Amino acid sequence: MAARPGLLRRVVEHLSADRDQLDADDTTRSLSALRGTTTPLNDLRARERVRVGGVLRAVTYPPAALKPVLVGQLFDGTGSVDLVWLGRRSIAGISPGARLMVEGTVVAGRARPAIYNPSYEILGRGR
Template sequence: MADSPYGPGPSGNHGVPVSLLPEKGRALCHGQIESVTYMPADQTAAFSAMVTDLESERAAPRAASGRRSRLRVVWLGRRRVPGIDAGSEIRLEGMVTQSHGMPTMFNPRYEILSRQENL
C-alpha cells in the first residue's frame, strides 16, 4: 500500500479514526467492529460490519461536526470474512462512498490489529 493523504501504509500508523473520514474518496482508517450482519442463504451473498472509533478515541473531545463516527463495511460475494467479529480492532483501506446516508466502504483491504478475547 502506498502512503495515502489519510495516513501512511503498513510501515507507519493505522490511518485516521472513523470520525475523521472524508465524505468520499480513498482513505486509510482504523476502528473497532461494533457489529456484523450475516445475509440469509436465499439472498445475494454479502457480509457487512459496522466500524466505530476505538474507546480511547470516543472519549477524546471532538469538534461539534455533527458527524456520526460509524462506517459500514461491505464485502460483496462473501457470506463470512474470517477474523471479522464484533470487538476486533481493524485497519481498512478503500474508497469511502455514501450509501443510504451512511459512509460505506465496499470490498476494502483490511488488517486485523487485535481481537477481543471470548471469556
C-alpha cells in the same frame, strides 16, 4: 489515606455517562496508537481513499436465500463506517469486537459512509 483531587469527580462522571460515550472513550483510548496513520471516521468524505482503524461493533450475516454480502460496522470513538464485502457470507476473524485497520474508497451511504470490498488487517480482539 486521602483521595486524589478530582478522583471523585471522575468517578461520578464515569458512573453518570451513557454507555455509548463510555464505549467511544474506551475505543478512542485503545486506538490512540493508530491516530498518526489513520483518518478519524468523523472526517470521512465521499470519494476519498482512506486508511481507518477501529473496532467492529456489529456484523450482519445475510440469509442463505439472499446474495452474499457481509456488512460490518467499524467504530473508532469519533464515528462509524460500514464495511461491505460483496460476494462473501463470512470472513475468518471478522466478528464483533475485532480490531481492524482498513483501506478503501469512501462511498456516501444511507445511514453512514461505506467502504466496499476494503483491504483490511486484523489487529486483534477488543477488550
